[in-house]
Amino acid sequence: MRIDIVSIFPEMFEAVKCCGSVRRAIECGVLDLRLWDPRDSTNDNYRRVDDRPYGGGPGMVMLAKPLTKTLQRLRKDGAQGRVIHLTPQGARLDQGRIRDLAALSGLVLLTGRYEGIDERLIEQEVDEEISIGDYVLAGGELPAMVLVEGLVRYLPGVLGNDASVMAESFSEGLLDWPHYTRPEQFSGRAVPSVLLGGNHEAIRRWRLQQALGRTWERRPDLMERLVLNEEQHELLASYQREQIDEEILS
Numbered sequence: 542m543r544i545d546i547v548s549i550f551p552e553m554f555e556a557v558k559c560c561g562s563v564r565r566a567i568e569c570g571v572l573d574l575r576l577w578d579p580r581d582s583t584n585d586n587y588r589r590v591d592d593r594p595y596g597g598g599p600g601m602v603m604l605a606k607p608l609t610k611t612l613q614r615l616r617k618d619g620a621q622g623r624v625i626h627l628t629p630q631g632a633r634l635d636q637g638r639i640r641d642l643a644a645l646s647g648l649v650l651l652t653g654r655y656e657g658i659d660e661r662l663i664e665q666e667v668d669e670e671i672s673i674g675d676y677v678l679a680g681g682e683l684p685a686m687v688l689v690e691g692l693v694r695y696l697p698g699v700l701g702n703d704a705s706v707m708a709e710s711f712s713e714g715l716l717d718w719p720h721y722t723r724p725e726q727f728s729g730r731a732v733p734s735v736l737l738g739g740n741h742e743a744i745r746r747w748r749l750q751q752a753l754g755r756t757w758e759r760r761p762d763l764m765e766r767l768v769l770n771e772e773q774h775e776l777l778a779s780y781q782r783e784q785i786d787e788e789i790l791s
């Protein structure tokens with residue numbers, strides 16, 4: 542997958558390029574990540590990429606021209622695919638959207654700073670707007686990194702175990718179950734005994750029960766969207782009974 546990112550702070554992306562799954566994806570050749578600084582597409586001595594907003598008010602607005610030129614340059618370099626603008630005005634990112642975008646061969650991520658980008662550039666060039674949540678950051682760089690890190694997990698060979706993408710939180714609309722590693726006792730707390738017994742079916746049912754229980758407790762919005770099968774109903778009901786018993790005892 543090729544991802545071209547337009548940002549006035551290309552150095553910020555060293556943070557994801559240098560380590561972890563993004564680095565692995567680049568090294569094994571499944572990700573080609575290229576950065577484009579709009580300042581390199583300016584002609585003035587100040588390398589200006591922003592100006593005051595028409596109509597007045599605080600802050601600055603990113604100029605359309607350096608961004609158009611940057612997009613022309615990256616397309617000339619072979620970049621293809623949807624142009625995604627990271628902005629709090631976009632549709633909220635979720636696992637399903639990440640999975641669908643990961644199936645594409647290329648993406649262009651456009652990140653803004655200041656008060657935003659001249660609307661005419663957005664109308665002309667942008668295919669989709671994405672927000673990573675209902676809060677405002679100083680720019681689209683961190684949201685772009687969030688998206689890239691979410692995407693690379695779907696690229697072949699990036700995760701040690703491909704099955705773990707599937708098994709994990711949200712892939713099935715559920716939160717993840719709790720995880721444990723050595724030692725068996727830590728600070729007076731034991732690893733749940735089912736995980737030590739080697740009974741794979743019992744472990745599968747316990748994990749599913751925990752995932753259902755956590756989702757029910759923590760994310761009623763996700764729970765509402767789920768259609769549970771018979772086994773899931775039964776496991777959730779037993780989780781709920783256990784919670785009630787614990788409450789009575791405490």
Ligand code: ADE
Pocket residue numbers: 627628629671672673674675676677678679680681684
């Ligand atoms: N730019 C600033 N805040 C943002 C957010 N929450 N999502 C995407 N882009 C942004």
